[in-house]
Amino acid sequence: MMIGRYEILDEIGQGAMGTVYRARDPMIDRVVAIKTVAIALLRQEGADAEARFLREAQSAGRLSHPNIVTIYDVSEADGLAYIAMEYLSGKTLRDIMNQSQMPLDLILDTMTQMAEALAFAHEHGVIHRDIKPANVVITRQRGRIKLTDFGIAHLVNSNHTQTGQMLGSPRYMSPEQAMGHVVDGRSDIFSLGAVLYEMLTGQYAFDGESLPTIIYRVISEMPVPVDVIRPNLPVELTSLLARMLSKNPEDRPDASMLVNTLHALAANPPRAPALPPVEQVSKPLRILAFTIPIAVFLLVGVSIIVIEHFLGTPQEAPAPLAPPSRFATQAVQTNQPAPAPESEESGTQTSTASVESARPPAQDQPRIKPDAYLESLDKKQVELRIKRTELLLKYTEQHPDVVHIDRELVQLRIERRAYLRKQHKS
DSSP states (O other), rough: OEETTTEEEEEEESSSSSEEEEEEETTTEEEEEEEEEEEHHHHHHHHHHHHHHHHHHHHHOOOOOTTTEEEEEEEEETTEEEEEEOOOEEHHHHHHHHSOOHHHHHHHHHHHHHHHHHHHHTTTTOOOOOHHHHGGGETTTTTTTOOOOOTTOETTOOOOTTTTOOOSSSTOHHHHTTOOOOOOOOHHHHHHHHHHHHHHHHSOOSSSSSSSHHHHHHHOOOOHHHHHHHHHHHHHHHHHHHHHHHEEEGGSOOOHHHHHHHHHHHHOOOOOOOOOEEEGOOOOHHHHHHHHHHHHHHHHHHHHHHHHHHHHSSOOOOOOOOOOOHHHHHHHHTOOOOOOOOOOHHHHHHHHHHHHHHSSSOOOOOOOOOOHHHHHHHHHHHHHHHHHHHHHHSSSSTSSHHHHHHHHHHHHHHHHHHHHHHHHOO
């Protein structure tokens, strides 16, 4: 099979609007990737869809950067529009993220390379508009990343801006993009923040059961704080991520500032505070360091001896005496035995009264009223855990339903703690 002058070797995959092939350029004997789409299909998408597809090559073709896929050729043949580009052997960032949680140093390195690619693109007036893990390829060349698929990128100064059209992947698009507004490079920064959040937590920053729910959360809600899901992250990193995910584009850093901050984080990774050397510890502190543990052991030993002494041979407490009846009082005064009760019935009543009077008065124990709201939260948590276990028997932890349940469990814990704090204050 031939497309233009290119010999098709095999199919790589299906894209949103067409097919991607691995092919060979016979003129220079080079393996390339060819992205194709039927021209008829393009025209069905809109009057400018064909021009937008070809602008992908115009946009990315002018970008020569180590972290951006290289465009070789663009043309049309046999009813197909196609772009010949650099063939990349490796895995996408999505594949890597689906395998396991990424270590922090790899996350910082990947984000730095992506930010450098965007900084270069933005300097040349190109916005990607579809930043997501599937559009990042990690090559086998020492983990170098390549930003791919400028399929919906556009030139800042172009007359073909897609105002009013919602383009991009919903979970990663910026609020202004979700609302169909004109976007600039700061929209890419928001999308990059959503990718960073997912790399750090293993969860989508914005998720939902339906597209409207996802779009609403992108526009109106902030995700669960990243340090709640993954504690002990550098404060500088969590602060940077919060700025990247700001709903207001003006509060986000630009790509160049982002690169500088990430380089600083990578160069000075946070470490646990080191203890001072023993030689520098003052003499009183060294004495305390030795004497405190000994004192604690002695105190525990003495406590055990005392407890065993008083509780080792428990003695039976004497029963409290009943108040003497008039017959007993009279017998004591006259040294005579007290007269027997007049009847069996009256004797029973006297005995019962004595027992009741001997019994210590019962203290009113405060009854803890069950909290219906807390019970509903705990019940929901149990149901979610059961459902999560059932899903794990069939799928992995990366399954979207499992990820969604994990997000709900985090929200429940946060809501429960907030409710308890509120009750405690009141």
